Amino acid sequence: MTKFDAESAAVLEAVRGLIPVLRENGVAAEDNRWIGDENIALLEKAGVFRTGVPKRFGGLESSLAEQFAVAAVISQGCASTGWVAAAWMEGAWVASLYPDEVQKEIYAGGSVRISGGLTPTAMFTPADGGFLLNGSWGFNTGCRGADWNFVAGLRELPDGEVEPLYALVPMSEFTIADDWHVSAAAGTGSFTTSAENVFVPARFVAGAEALVTGTTGDRANAGVAGRNYGLITYVAAMSIAVYLGVAKGAYDTFTERLPGKPIAYTNWTDAREHPLVQLKVASAAGAIAAAEALAGGFVARLQDRADAGEHPTVEDSVTVRGQGGFALKLLKQAVEDLHEVSGASALSRHQAFQRFYRDMEGLSRHGMMTPNTNLELQGRMLLGLDPDTLYL
The missing domain is CATH 1.10.540.10 (Acyl-CoA dehydrogenase/oxidase, N-terminal domain)
Structure with missing residues (x-):
């Protein structure tokens, strides 16, 4: 432990x-x-x-x-x-x-809230002492309450090629569109943010490759062991924590309602006594425990690598993505199993269970986290093929 x-x-x-x-x-x-x-x-x-x-x-x-x-x-x-x-x-x-x-x-206040728009849907234009930033970022989770925004964009190089860059910009520099109307994870406030000719000092801009590999310079913690998890790998690992919590929340709120709950149009007066309910609850509990154990393994793997002062290897990163995808698949199935025997009363918006169910369904569609994409990624590696992605 x-x-x-x-x-x-x-x-x-x-x-x-x-x-x-x-x-x-x-x-x-x-x-x-x-x-x-x-x-x-x-x-x-x-x-x-x-x-x-x-x-x-x-x-x-x-x-x-x-x-x-x-x-x-x-x-x-x-x-x-x-x-x-x-x-x-x-x-x-x-x-x-x-x-x-x-x-x-x-970090001036010791506590900070930073949102992110990680898709490079903007352009960085060189300006005296920095860059002018123009573009928009959809699905910008938490933007309404953030202090800063971590955003991605492209800079056109003299040879016509483009370089991906990431910048930290005060959230006050962005406009926030009122466009978050969704059926799941509605409370995340993942509105679209936009920047129009926002000046970003050069010190707040870094190359994507340097950030992803942890090789940005001029920082005292660059060589400090213990916290170098790799940008994309760290985000993927942390995201699984949310799915795990959602599944546990669904399990708790489902089982709390069962004692004395009859099954409509049957003679069952306590749903706990029905074999199908027992089967679904046991299956969900097992899936959640398996996913938690799997996550514990890749979290420990990343921490061991960080404690050794090493950056995650490609194999580490692919393993986190693949095992995380399988863990999410287990967690999603656990919630769906419970939903099948939840009864119509669980559809009330005041029942937390239905919200956990919808949020799990919605959040599992996240482009970087969806199980099939990540299992394919790990499958390629296990079969001796190149991962074929830059997002590691």
């Missing part, structure tokens, strides 16, 4: 106590298409937004296992809140890949 740092353990204990209120706030989060100020304030007070911040700036510098556990527990209360919290925690870690001059500004 992973031993947690005392401060990170305290954060985990604090968020466990928030599960009931996060569930209670779920309907309002959907109605408002945003998790709301109360959820953010509760997570802030619990110390969640300090987990990815280096200790030298007043943060907790929590390990991957610690951050994973926190994101999973938050997601047991509310999938949307967990998805937003995980995104902001990931963003806080990403800032540690930038030069110290940037880190000092980003």
Whole structure:
């Protein structure tokens, strides 16, 4: 069992106590298409937004296992809140890949919320001392409550080729479109953000290759062992924490309703007594336990690599993607099994179970996380083929 740092353990204990209120706030989060100020304030007070911040700036510098556990527990209360919290925690870690001059500004408060638009749907045009940024980013999770935005774009080189770049830009520089109208994960507030001729100083811009491989310079933590997880691999691993929490939340809210619940149009007065319900509950519990064990394995693998002062290998990254995809497949099936025997009463919007079900269905469509894509990726490697992707 992973031993947690005392401060990170305290954060985990604090968020466990928030599960009931996060569930209670779920309907309002959907109605408002945003998790709301109360959820953010509760997570802030619990110390969640300090987990990815280096200790030298007043943060907790929590390990991957610690951050994973926190994101999973938050997601047991509310999938949307967990998805937003995980995104902001990931963003806080990403800032540690930038030069110290940037880190000092980003981490000035010891707690920070950074959203991200990782698809290069913008252009960087060189300007005196930096770049002008123009473009838009859809699915920009948590943008309404973020301090900064981590965005991707392209710079055209003199030879006509393009170079992918990432920038950290104050969220106040973006406009946010009111376009998040969805049937799942509605509370994530993943609106489209846009930048029009926004000047970004050169120090806040880094090459995608350097960020992904952890080779950006001028930072005191560049050679520090323990927190170098690889950008894409880290994001993929942390995302599985949310799915795990959602499945656990669905399981809890399903089983809590069972005692004394009759099965309509039958003689069964307690659903717990029905063999099919028993089968589905056991299958879901087994799938969740298997997925959690699988995730624990690849989280430990990444931490061992980081503790050795090494960047994840291609095999490490592909394994995380593939095993993460299989874990998600198990978790999704677990929730679907429970949904099959949930009964019509579970469709009420005031029942947290139906929201966990819909959010699992929706979030599992994420382009980088969908099981089939990631299993194909790992299958290529296992068969001796090139992974055939830059997103590692």
